[in-house]
Amino acid sequence: xxxxxxxxxxxxxxxxxxxxxxxxxxxxxxxxxxxxxxxxxxxxxxxxxxxxxxxxxxxxxxxxxxxxxxxxxxxxxxxxxxxxxxxxxxxxxxxxxxxxxxxxxxxxxxxxx
Amino acid sequence: xxxxxxxxxxxxxxxxxxxxxxxxxxxxxxxxxxxxxxxxxxxxxxxxxxxxxxxxxxxxxxxxxxxxxxxxxxxxxxxxxxxxxxxxxxxxxxxxxxxxxxxxxxxxxxxxxx
Numbered sequence: 001x002x003x004x005x006x007x008x009x010x011x012x013x014x015x016x017x018x019x020x021x022x023x024x025x026x027x028x029x030x031x032x033x034x035x036x037x038x039x040x041x042x043x044x045x046x047x048x049x050x051x052x053x054x055x056x057x058x059x060x061x062x063x064x065x066x067x068x069x070x071x072x073x074x075x076x077x078x079x080x081x082x083x084x085x086x087x088x089x090x091x092x093x094x095x096x097x098x099x100x101x102x103x104x105x106x107x108x109x110x111x112x113x
Numbered sequence: 114x115x116x117x118x119x120x121x122x123x124x125x126x127x128x129x130x131x132x133x134x135x136x137x138x139x140x141x142x143x144x145x146x147x148x149x150x151x152x153x154x155x156x157x158x159x160x161x162x163x164x165x166x167x168x169x170x171x172x173x174x175x176x177x178x179x180x181x182x183x184x185x186x187x188x189x190x191x192x193x194x195x196x197x198x199x200x201x202x203x204x205x206x207x208x209x210x211x212x213x214x215x216x217x218x219x220x221x222x223x224x225x226x227x
Contacts, residue, residue, distance in 0.1 A: 004156075033214055040219070041151075041200055041219070041220045041222075042217070042219050042220070043157070043202065043217040043220075044217075045214045045215070045216070048214050056213075056214055090156050090157070092156075101147055101159040101162055102147075102157075102159065102215060103159075104149075104156030104157050104158065105156050106154070106155055106156045107154075107155070107156050
């Protein structure tokens with residue numbers, strides 16, 4: 001199936017731990033994103049990568065570090081997790097810098113306890 | 114500062130009725146205005162999108178109306194069905210050269226009741 005796939009779907013972890021979320025797209029898209037959806041469903045851009053190059057880094061704590069080993073993958077590593085990091089994280093991709101709409105993954109629900 | 118304002122926050126519509134969700138944007142550089150539909154436990158999925166060179170776009174029961182001078186756009190769902198019950202997000206971005214990522218409204222939770 002052509003899609004944007006994220007792993008894991010659920011992640012429960014303790015405060016202070018370090019965790020990673022992986023994202024892969026097989027759509028041949030050039031640009032990938034990480035969005036955070038809070039408990040009120042608000043979707044906010046975190047990072048944007050185009051062909052493995054970071055092009056947008058919104059105001060997020062530097063505990064969050066994206067890594068793109070190739071244009072089909074964009075991973076999110078989070079250090080020293082805090083309670084406020086609990087949210088659903090969505091990966092998305094698009095071709096040609098935003099043209100034709102975004103395809104979202106099904107999300108990773110992160111719960112920090 | 115919220116760049117895309119969406120209303121209402123929640124909406125209850127009778128089956129067969131018309132659902133209307135409104136959005137307003139601030140950045141005149143935006144040139145792409147999509148609507149996304151999200152079901153519980155799923156990612157947002159593109160429903161329909163419009164660019165400022167047209168004032169209306171229709172796809173099946175879904176219509177976007179766009180008013181460039183007022184910087185507003187809306188989603189109309191005709192003959193609303195229980196299966197349409199979901200959260201709907203409007204969004205805006207600038208595409209192509211100098212592009213910006215999608216900025217989303219806060220969402221509208223639609224419930225269609227039989």
